[in-house]
Amino acid sequence: MNLPEQFLTKMKQLLHEEYDVFIRSFGEEKSQALRVNNLKIETDDFLQKSPFCLEQIPWVETGFFFHGKDRPGKHPFHEAGLYYIQEPSAMVVGEFVDPKPGEKVLDLCAAPGGKTTHLASKMNGEGFLLSNEIQPARAKILSQNVERMGIKNAVVTNETPDRLAERFPSFFDRILVDAPCSGEGMFRKDEEAREHWSLGNVEICHVRQVNILKSAAAMLKPGGRLVYSTCTFSPEENEGTISSFLEQHPYFEIEEVQTYKDFSHGRKEWVTNSADDIEKSIRLWPHKMKGEGHFIAVLKKLEGDITPCLKQPQAKVDSIILKHYKEFAMQSLNIVPTGKFVSFNDQLYLLPDEMLSLEKLKVVRPGWHLGTCKKNRFEPSHALAVSLKSADAKKSWNLSVGSEEIISYLRGETIQASGEKGWYLIEVDGHSIGWGKLAGNCMKNHYPKGLRWMGNNILSKSS
CATH class of the missing domain: 3.10.450 (Nuclear Transport Factor 2; Chain: A,)
Known part of the structure; x- marks a missing residue:
């Protein structure tokens, strides 16, 4: 793997004796994982039905590593929204946001939707989730994932952070800023991230991150929780961004949260004018755990005016x-x-x-x-x-996960059926996956054309 030379030089200066084992981790196979969607299925029920070889992720109860031979991305359970395929380190972020049912929650930089769907699952359909993405094409992907996971209480916007701050002053109980960054933590899995990296871009990201946090701060209630995360190793974008933010917003503090044994902490010595408690922030390293690189800071807003919305x-x-x-x-x-x-x-x-x-x-x-x-x-x-759940519909038609009928349905083909005419909730092993409309002995297929499987898809094929 070709890594940028300036990146290697920088990491060697930071890590010293850890540098060699850190670099070796880039040659190791990346960990793959899925997170069970409790809006649609309980975790124990999923484990009984799962065709995959799964291993519990220690830091998230609903998260599981899957083996390389498994390909869950094109399985009917995936199309039914029973799980979300997510990088295992990224699941840590939603755990620290830890939203409660009934709260008002903002995911400010939300695409493609992994963390949004994690927050929604924890909220259990109660409260209000605003998921925002500034790039229009990515906002559409975010919306599609919100739909697939059966989320009812979310609004998806395509706005700038400062525009949202005007509309929602002191409004949210919890805010996640999964900030755009230089992406160093994704180098192992993303060639494009390696190609676009530069020291100049690191500085551009730092400035952008501080501005996004400023808007987020204005939208958080006093006493609320703001979680900042990146998928980069760069101190400028991690300890540096949080230190700059806290200097400008002294009514925030870093919260100390319980961590897993293989997690590390922020490094005060890596930035000038470091915040006093920067060691309470969290670093995830690929040479210390099964996952990619992440940085997380959990912040609490101590005071502030309540501006009427x-x-x-x-x-x-x-x-x-x-x-x-x-x-x-x-x-x-x-x-x-x-x-x-x-x-x-x-x-x-x-x-x-x-x-x-x-x-x-x-x-x-x-x-x-x-x-x-x-x-x-x-x-x-x-x-x-x-x-919908099965009991929510007057008529439903269940298809077995291993049947030819479920493959036919996902391809958009009609299904032979008999019964009372009208709309049927189509299910796979008891879990909703779409609509069908019965007339005569023919179940007309209403699975969206843009989602239909093409060619000779099989249950184990990846997306």
Whole structure:
């Protein structure tokens, strides 16, 4: 593996006697892992059904290493949102954010969605999760992952941090800033990160990170928790960024949190004008644990003014769309979702209760997508399907994970079936995966075209 020369020189100066074993870790096989989505399945239940060879990750109860021979990325359980494939060190971040059901939580730099889906699982569908991504293409990927994991209480935005700070002053109980960084911790798995690295980019990232943290600080309630993380080794972007932030925001402090035995701590001697308690921050090293490089600082806001937020105006909803939705729901669902509805063109969404005004925000997903009104009829969304339990639907059709029928369904093909006509919640081993509509003896396939398996996909194929 070709590593940048300036990076090697820098790390040798920092690590001294640890340098050789650190460099050798780049030649070792990377660890792979998945995290069980407790919104859809309990961990013990998943372990009983899992076809993979799994090993518990010590620092996260729902996380498991999988072996190289396993390819869970194109398994029906993945499409049903039963787990998220996530780098094992990255799971530490969500554990330290530790959101509680009912809280208001912000993931400020959220794409592609691994940490957002971790936070949502911990919130158990209660409270409000705002997931933001500044890059439009990545925001769409974030929204897709929110949908696949069956998350109901999240809004996805495509905004700058300072614009959100204007809208949500002193609003959130917990905020995650998984900051854009130089990506040194991903060198082992990402060739592009190695190619784009430079000392100049490290400094650019540091400046950007301090500005993002400034916006995050304005959005956090007094007493709230702000977790800052990067996937880089660079002291300038880690200890340096946190020290600069604390110098400008003295009403924050670094919290000491319980750590796993193989975790390390921040290094005061690596930056000038270091914060007094920088050793309370956390470093994850690939030569000390099974995972890539990360830095994490858990911060607490001690004081601050409570600035009134904009009141939530009445959400605008098309009465015709709402009428057709209610007709569908009464015919097809045992539990009819209700609350604050909003419609955009022919799309119907259910807003989280705590969401403020959507006006003048770039919103990718304004809440739980319920469906679309087409030709005076309501067509339920894929997001609605994958967030439902079997008992929530009046009619369901279960497919075995090892059957030809589930492969046919994921390819978008029709399925032979018999029963009462209408909408059916399609399941794989009892877990929702999409919609089908039965007419005659033919179950018409409503699995989204953009998600359908192509060619000769098999259960073990990776994504």
